[in-house]
Amino acid sequence: MTTRWALEQQTELRIEVPWDSELRLQLVSGAAEIFGYDLPPARWLVFPPAHKFAVFSWTGATIEVDGSTDSIYTENETPMQSYLDVHHLLENKRDQAAKGASSFGPRVIVVGPTDSGKSSLSKMLLGWTSKQGRKPLFVDLDLGQNALTIPGTISAIFVDEPVDPVNGFPLEAPLVYFYGHTSPKGNPDLYKSLMTELAHSSVSQLKRHPEKQSAGMIINTMGWVNDLGYKLLLDAIDSFNADVILVLGQKELHKNLLSEFEGRLSMDIIYICKSEGVVTRDQKLRQWTRNSKMKEYFYGVSSTLLPQQNSIRFSDIHIFQFGSCVGVDPMHLSPVKISQDLVYSVLAVSYAKEPRQLLSSILAGFIYIIEVDFTSKRLWYVAPCPGRLPNNLLLKGSLLWSDQ
Structure with a gap:
């Protein structure tokens, strides 16, 4: 069923796509955007199942929607103007950096x-x-x-165009580090170390591209903001030397951060109301989203990739993991014994030249194991592209996945 929706000035159309069907949407007239991405006129965009998003218009627009929805409605009370005000603040800082007022543009962390x-x-x-x-x-x-790659990682990439609301970020040479779990609780020391490594790599990237330095960086964080989560958040602010903190939707967190950084004149800590259109995701939806990101990595957003099965001899591969045993240093790197327990494990292929470099090295990509054959002494795996593995040093965490 196709319906038309008229958006007045500064009004948004909030949409929830069902679990079992896709949704098509196009801009008929006027101008509208989805999270900063300008909708092209008269071109259908196809949104996958369980997608939740909002179409916003500053000046008014007509939107056509084809398909069923779990929820769809218009809303003229939005925080978009306050978001735009923050953007203007950041642009002023970027202009100042471009004129030589500072080494880099704003380092913005969203919490x-x-x-x-x-x-x-x-x-x-x-x-x-x-x-x-x-x-x-x-x-x-x-x-x-994680918006850039599979769960269990932290990552960074330069962005030179608005993020496509369907296909996501263009993944050209991202910096990716493998933690191997979907929560930092099990090994917070490893998470902190990886943040430090990513921060150093990010600064190095900016130094190699002087023309991009004034744009600065925007840092997205996890939603755990209490107890250990709060301490890790402070570690993130410190690791990246953030000078703008945007606090979304929790005044207590804003108050705590103001107290934490009282007297630091170079720090802006700004409270922003969250949008009432933000949908609370239950555990089922979170797991579904993680599985979708795994599938997207191996098959592509629109299943355009053809993942390849391949095998490698036990003796030609070395698998490691951090802090695998209770009572062992969480940063201790230990070899993983090849066994049937590896089936469906997602392994990270590192660029490290030797095991001691595994912590500080970025990743080449990921595979997942489909069979451990002790007769031929070979591991069978699936990779998103054909060819030999670019390296024989791999990392294992607790991530499991299967396309079955």
Whole structure:
């Protein structure tokens, strides 16, 4: 069923796609955007099942929607103007950096509890910034819902155009580090060390591209903001030397951070109301989203990739993991014994030249194990592309996946 929706000025159309069907949407007239991405006129966009998003218009628009929805309605009370005000603040800082007032543009960290809209705000700020001809660095520290690659990782990439609402970020040479679990609880020391490594790599990337330095970076964080989660958040702020903190939807967190950084004149800590359109995701939806990101990595967003099965001899591969035993140093690197327990494990292929470099090395990609054959002494695996593995040093965490 096709319906038309008229959006007045500064009004958004909030949509929830069902679990079992896709949804098509197009801009008929006017101008509208999805998280900073301008909708092309008269072109259908196809959104996958369980997708939740909002179409916003500053000046008014007509939107056509084809398909069933779990929820669809218009809303004229949105926080978009306050988001745009933040963007203008950041643009002023970027202009000052470009004139030589500082080494880098603003290092913006977006914080807040789970389901407060951090990822959406990050995409909007990235989109609006890229429309100014700038190329900010986007950093994602969210292990459970990483926007750039599979769960269990932290990552960074330069962004030179608004994020496609269907296909996501263009993944050209991202910096990716493998933690191997979807929560930092089990090994927070490893998570902190990886944040430090990613921060150093991010700064190095900016130094290699002087023309991008004034754009700065936008850092998305996880939604765990209490107890250990709060301490890890402070570690993230410190690791990336963040000078702008955007606090979404929790005044207590804003108050705590103001107290934490009292007297630091170079730090802006800004509270922003979260959008009432943000949907709370239950555990089922979170797991579904993680599985979708795994499938997307191996098969592509629209199942355009043809993942390849291949095998490698036991003797030609070396698998390691961090802090695998109770009572062992969480940063201790130990070899993984090849056994049937590896079946369906997702392994990270590292660029490290030797095991001691596994912590500090970025990743080449991921495979998952489908069979352990002790007769032929070979591991059978699936990779998103054909050819030999680029390296024989791999990392294992607790991630499991199967396309069955």
